[in-house]
Amino acid sequence: MCGIVGYIGLKQAYPILINGLKRLEYRGYDSSGVALISNDINIYKKKGKVSDLEDFSKEKNTNGTIGIGHTRWATHGEPNDTNAHPHISEKGYFTLIHNGIIENYTHIKKELTSKGYSFYSETDTEVLVNLIEYIYLKGDIEAEMAVRLALSQVVGAYGLVISCKNEPDQLIAARRGSPLVIGIGNEEYFIASDATPIVEHTKSVVYLNNDNVAILKKNELTLKSIDNVPLSLTIKQLNLDIGAIEKNGYDHFMLKEIFEQPKSIFDTFRGRIAADLSEIKLGGLLDVMDKLVKAKRIIIIGCGTSWHAGLVGEYLFEEYARMPVEVEYGSEFRYRKPIINEDDVVIAISQSGETADTLAAINLAKEQNALVIGICNVVGSSIPRETHAGVYTHAGPEIGVASTKAFTAQVTVLAMMAFIIGKKRGVISDGDYKNLITELNDIPEKIEKILQFNDQFKSIAELYKDASNALYLGRGYFFPVALEGALKLKEISYIHAEGYPAAEMKHGPIALIDKNMPVFVIATKDRSYEKIVSNIQEVKARNGIVIAVVTEGDTVIKKMADHVLEVPQAEAALAALLAVVPLQLLSYHIAVMRGCNVDQPRNLAKSVTVE
Numbered sequence: 001m002c003g004i005v006g007y008i009g010l011k012q013a014y015p016i017l018i019n020g021l022k023r024l025e026y027r028g029y030d031s032s033g034v035a036l037i038s039n040d041i042n043i044y045k046k047k048g049k050v051s052d053l054e055d056f057s058k059e060k061n062t063n064g065t066i067g068i069g070h071t072r073w074a075t076h077g078e079p080n081d082t083n084a085h086p087h088i089s090e091k092g093y094f095t096l097i098h099n100g101i102i103e104n105y106t107h108i109k110k111e112l113t114s115k116g117y118s119f120y121s122e123t124d125t126e127v128l129v130n131l132i133e134y135i136y137l138k139g140d141i142e143a144e145m146a147v148r149l150a151l152s153q154v155v156g157a158y159g160l161v162i163s164c165k166n167e168p169d170q171l172i173a174a175r176r177g178s179p180l181v182i183g184i185g186n187e188e189y190f191i192a193s194d195a196t197p198i199v200e201h202t203k204s205v206v207y208l209n210n211d212n213v214a215i216l217k218k219n220e221l222t223l224k225s226i227d228n229v230p231l232s233l234t235i236k237q238l239n240l241d242i243g244a245i246e247k248n249g250y251d252h253f254m255l256k257e258i259f260e261q262p263k264s265i266f267d268t269f270r271g272r273i274a275a276d277l278s279e280i281k282l283g284g285l286l287d288v289m290d291k292l293v294k295a296k297r298i299i300i301i302g303c304g305t306s307w308h309a310g311l312v313g314e315y316l317f318e319e320y321a322r323m324p325v326e327v328e329y330g331s332e333f334r335y336r337k338p339i340i341n342e343d344d345v346v347i348a349i350s351q352s353g354e355t356a357d358t359l360a361a362i363n364l365a366k367e368q369n370a371l372v373i374g375i376c377n378v379v380g381s382s383i384p385r386e387t388h389a390g391v392y393t394h395a396g397p398e399i400g401v402a403s404t405k406a407f408t409a410q411v412t413v414l415a416m417m418a419f420i421i422g423k424k425r426g427v428i429s430d431g432d433y434k435n436l437i438t439e440l441n442d443i444p445e446k447i448e449k450i451l452q453f454n455d456q457f458k459s460i461a462e463l464y465k466d467a468s469n470a471l472y473l474g475r476g477y478f479f480p481v482a483l484e485g486a487l488k489l490k491e492i493s494y495i496h497a498e499g500y501p502a503a504e505m506k507h508g509p510i511a512l513i514d515k516n517m518p519v520f521v522i523a524t525k526d527r528s529y530e531k532i533v534s535n536i537q538e539v540k541a542r543n544g545i546v547i548a549v550v551t552e553g554d555t556v557i558k559k560m561a562d563h564v565l566e567v568p569q570a571e572a573a574l575a576a577l578l579a580v581v582p583l584q585l586l587s588y589h590i591a592v593m594r595g596c597n598v599d600q601p602r603n604l605a606k607s608v609t610v611e
Contacts, residue, residue, distance in 0.1 A: 009188025013067030020197030029071035030079035077122025254400035330357035353381025461589035485583035
């Protein structure tokens, strides 16, 4: 959510900023803007897309080898030109872009108002830039010190970049809770909220930690703490290919990422499964495996799609490792008084590694001395750095806001963890262990087979693109798949959809069923098969429309359902990885047919870095 890009060097900044903002569009935003620094500071900002900003900036002075740019996802104040970033201080000394939320901005605003400051926007960011200016003028100090002193007074989260007109040869960046990465070039530096705007310019980067302040000049980068303690630079190399963040011929990133799932799942277990399919090794867990195996309880924390993956993980750990599991929303966990013991293991799941609620839950668990393990897709993000150990999913960049390949990669990691622990705890025999690994190894090929039926799924989508509501039903491992299918439909097509355990239909949702209600049922063959058949009969008895995901060759449900979506047979524990794919494709096609912005659905952001 929100995006930051900055440049200081020898090249013209404007093209770099605009291209960088386009790279960041996937994060979700409602306005954008740039500030270009030469002899003067020229600020251009506009509600709408980056293309609207480009049109607005045509024929204007866009010269300057230093600049900052921003895409805003509204928190304080409605989306409009005035509330868009960058913001400039009242007397014009400072220009600032900001991701995050300043929680005590109301108090600071009141204090500054009493000292004669006026405010023109509704944002917390304008309050911060004026606080920096006030401290700067009152103390007759350098800009960097004014920034540090101001930040010591604020409560909340921020990733920000600042310029000062009296010190025009530098940019100042700071981070607390909202990610920032600095790219190192030849007499130039790039700043961004993630690596996507940087990768085409350099592979050498520095990730800022919480309470870091960076001072950037064209040929110098200095890092220190808010308390003015000098810090050493840790330079890392990006393992990201520019082609991975391009559409490569697909109409949308979401469709590309659905079709990438055979590869992303394979990459997630590649090198971790022995060549003879006899063993799984997760290097990131080697040092904590003993404590993980002996844990009394596992607590899985996530938000949105990651929470759904965690629910699948609950079934996996309980069945194959025989361990008690609780699955928690990060946002709820952090504000309760959860009971966490030293012999608990907390598993935090996040695609971006920057989810604010999940990070807060991690810190809470660490305070209680629990072992905290991360499952994350983005190398160098906050969650891998805040957890004791973890496993990367290796799904590759996920640009579409609606998560697809991240979900299946997360479930793949959870399955490997459950199988390893089950084997070490003596729950799984050698034969069953090898069979499970073999089944997992076959999943990418089975998904390839499902994807061949994309045209069939598209035809079914045409029939239900005008639905107002939809119901998703599943049992066991397929209940979380039902939740995930409903989430995909609602977030990209804006059709109201709900997921339920199939047996719970009789406790309320059955009242909704009529001839206009499409009911998506995940009904592949497992130990609940006969029960789910009965649930389908209950829907059909009330004239409901049934679209069923079934195992290849199923003849029973095929006679009952209006449509069947066949998937290959798989071990029940892994069948969720197959069953979710037709639901992803149906949601995608329905959204496209409704004219929705599939990759950037309204009001949503890719990574939720604020509460």
